[in-house]
Amino acid sequence: MNFLTIKALEIMFLIINIKEALSASEKEMQIIIDVVNSYEKPTDVVAIVCWRKYLKFSFVNKLRKLEKPKRVLFITKHEVCENKLPSKNLIFITDTRCPNIKDILFNANSCNKFNNPNRWIILGNMLIKNNEITHDFTNLNIMIDSEVILLQLYAKIFKLYMPYKIGPKNNGWIIESFATWDPIHGLNKSKEIDIATSVRRKDLSREPITMSVVVTENMTKSELPEIRNIHRDTLAKSSFLHYMPIYDFTNATMAIIYAETWGYLLNGTWNGMVGDVAQGKAEFAGTVMFITKERLPVLEYMNSPSSTSVKFVFREPSLSYENNLFLLPFKPVVWYCIVGLVFLLMFILFINARWENVKSCNKNKIDHTILQPNVSDIAIMVISAISQQGSSTELKGQYILKCTARFSTVLPRLTLYLDATGSLGRVVMFILFFTFVFLYTSYSASIVALLQSTSNQIRTLSDLLNSKLELGAEDIVYNRYLFSTATEPVKKAIYQNKIAPRGSKANFMKLEDGVRKLQKEPFAFNMNTGLGYRLVEQYFYEHEKCGLREISYFVNNKPWQTCRKDSPYKEIFKIGSFRSQEHGFNVRINKIVYSKKPICIAKGGKFGSVNMTDFYPALLTLLYGIISALVILLFEILVHRKQFKGKS
Numbered sequence: 001m002n003f004l005t006i007k008a009l010e011i012m013f014l015i016i017n018i019k020e021a022l023s024a025s026e027k028e029m030q031i032i033i034d035v036v037n038s039y040e041k042p043t044d045v046v047a048i049v050c051w052r053k054y055l056k057f058s059f060v061n062k063l064r065k066l067e068k069p070k071r072v073l074f075i076t077k078h079e080v081c082e083n084k085l086p087s088k089n090l091i092f093i094t095d096t097r098c099p100n101i102k103d104i105l106f107n108a109n110s111c112n113k114f115n116n117p118n119r120w121i122i123l124g125n126m127l128i129k130n131n132e133i134t135h136d137f138t139n140l141n142i143m144i145d146s147e148v149i150l151l152q153l154y155a156k157i158f159k160l161y162m163p164y165k166i167g168p169k170n171n172g173w174i175i176e177s178f179a180t181w182d183p184i185h186g187l188n189k190s191k192e193i194d195i196a197t198s199v200r201r202k203d204l205s206r207e208p209i210t211m212s213v214v215v216t217e218n219m220t221k222s223e224l225p226e227i228r229n230i231h232r233d234t235l236a237k238s239s240f241l242h243y244m245p246i247y248d249f250t251n252a253t254m255a256i257i258y259a260e261t262w263g264y265l266l267n268g269t270w271n272g273m274v275g276d277v278a279q280g281k282a283e284f285a286g287t288v289m290f291i292t293k294e295r296l297p298v299l300e301y302m303n304s305p306s307s308t309s310v311k312f313v314f315r316e317p318s319l320s321y322e323n324n325l326f327l328l329p330f331k332p333v334v335w336y337c338i339v340g341l342v343f344l345l346m347f348i349l350f351i352n353a354r355w356e357n358v359k360s361c362n363k364n365k366i367d368h369t370i371l372q373p374n375v376s377d378i379a380i381m382v383i384s385a386i387s388q389q390g391s392s393t394e395l396k397g398q399y400i401l402k403c404t405a406r407f408s409t410v411l412p413r414l415t416l417y418l419d420a421t422g423s424l425g426r427v428v429m430f431i432l433f434f435t436f437v438f439l440y441t442s443y444s445a446s447i448v449a450l451l452q453s454t455s456n457q458i459r460t461l462s463d464l465l466n467s468k469l470e471l472g473a474e475d476i477v478y479n480r481y482l483f484s485t486a487t488e489p490v491k492k493a494i495y496q497n498k499i500a501p502r503g504s505k506a507n508f509m510k511l512e513d514g515v516r517k518l519q520k521e522p523f524a525f526n527m528n529t530g531l532g533y534r535l536v537e538q539y540f541y542e543h544e545k546c547g548l549r550e551i552s553y554f555v556n557n558k559p560w561q562t563c564r565k566d567s568p569y570k571e572i573f574k575i576g577s578f579r580s581q582e583h584g585f586n587v588r589i590n591k592i593v594y595s596k597k598p599i600c601i602a603k604g605g606k607f608g609s610v611n612m613t614d615f616y617p618a619l620l621t622l623l624y625g626i627i628s629a630l631v632i633l634l635f636e637i638l639v640h641r642k643q644f645k646g647k648s
Helices: 003-038 053-064 101-110 218-222 234-250 272-278 332-359 375-386 398-406 412-451 461-466 477-484 489-499 511-520 529-539 570-582 585-593 612-647
Strands: 044-048 072-074 090-095 119-123 147-154 157-164 174-182 186-189 208-214 253-259 284-289 299-303 310-315 470-474 523-528 548-551 560-564
Touching (some): 003 053, 003 119, 003 147, 003 157, 003 186, 044 053, 090 101, 208 234, 208 272, 234 253, 234 560, 234 570, 272 560, 310 529, 332 412, 470 489, 470 511, 477 489, 511 523, 511 529, 523 529, 570 585
Parallel strands (some): 044 072, 044 090, 090 119, 119 147, 208 253, 208 284
Antiparallel strands (some): 147 157, 157 174, 174 186, 299 560, 310 523
16 A cells, blocks of 8 residues: 555545534534523523634524524633623533633632523533543532533433532532433433422432521520420521421431521621621521621522511500590581680670670669670680589679560560560570580590590501600610611611610610510510510400500511522522421411410400599699689789879
């Protein structure tokens, strides 16, 4: 065989290899297109490959021809973690045959690109052999929520696998069969793949999953699984009981670390339980917590299993505590009508008194029992009628009647006229006293009813701030922090003016002390309602359970189960949490640990004695009257002395 023949054979084999390579690349490209097209959600493709330009052009054209065209973005290894990439529903494509594959995978791993909801298709030769991964993916966080597809060629059939690890420290791989592909039948997915990833992989095979629990007393650490001394670290114990069915559902092992506080952002660093979760020491916050804006970047909120919340609770104060009872019996329109009636009657009385004085037959004889036509006598008479005291003066018409007897024989018509005029004054007197008897009766009856009534005017935080109620809060870490850091004007004023006034001790107290004060005094107490109502059931009489009202101080006042923002277990545990709720586990725990707002069954069972608050407006009126009388008396004495000196 000569030299030319050998060269010809070499060229022929090279051409065959190139055709086979091109054929394999086209098949892999078609597999990618079929996988991308199999997802129902809109999907963008991000390719980090070392393909030639004509292959990239062919790939883009094929994706555009699909019924649901896909966007394609070719990037370099340095652009994997940049923010310009779309945030959701991405499929990353890379090839282990590229020279810089380690850098690509390392960069993607450093910015958590293998986490859900991102998906990957990794091309290459012999990535899986005998159900084992041959490529070095050990340091990659391809966790239980990851969807990474590896291609493996067997003869003319491609098999697609999805490997994942249960835990970050677990180097053992679990390999799922995703699909098979051949040029004739195309992509054929496995039946198991149709099940959601978080349900399909819920068995964690006793993998230890760490959660951080807030404990304020050391005794709690040995009492977490038990329902005893429930009044001590109640939130920690109830949260632990809520998590137990979830760990059973996922077949995980519970590992616990303890924190002294829920965790707050101080100098750019999280402390407490939130700090444990944010720093990766724990996957879950083992004690429920509130939703706050600062925690959203580091925590994922899953579910609110507790029926409890944190609110201001107070008993409706008596109506006199917020209002002047002596103005409430009548509506403003009625008061205006009464005032108008008083002036009308005073005018009629003045006309009648004036008429009697003018037409009297014996003007030289003075009778002090007859109403004189002056404002002071008429005003005193009307006030006497209003207060049901009677009057020493009245309209009699007796002198007119005597004149009537004198002129009856001469002028009969004048006699009839004078008789009618004399009777008019007595009719006015009758109407005056009769009207105010009814008004007095109605007024007194209303006052008696109002003395036993409660006020429902406190409905908002502003009402609470402006009320006469004393305010206090449960002495617990989150209350002290959230009250002191409030920025809204009303909430800030509540803390500065009511909870912790300057120069006095902050009004934070134990739960039991606050509930007992709530029972005995006009007092609003910010507390965990589920725990506080247990003590209300224990200490309050039945009639004292009526009229309890609630006002929320915190916008999101229900505590939530939370986990680390990028935790691979969040979807599995979230499903487990909702499953516990649907099966009634949470309801059972809540009924054991917490109490609901007591039902009012004896609203009329209490007799309330009148106190100083109820009638202090009347005392003020009496005091102002006495002062006014003394001032007028002093003025009259001075005037009298001045007149006496003038005469002497």
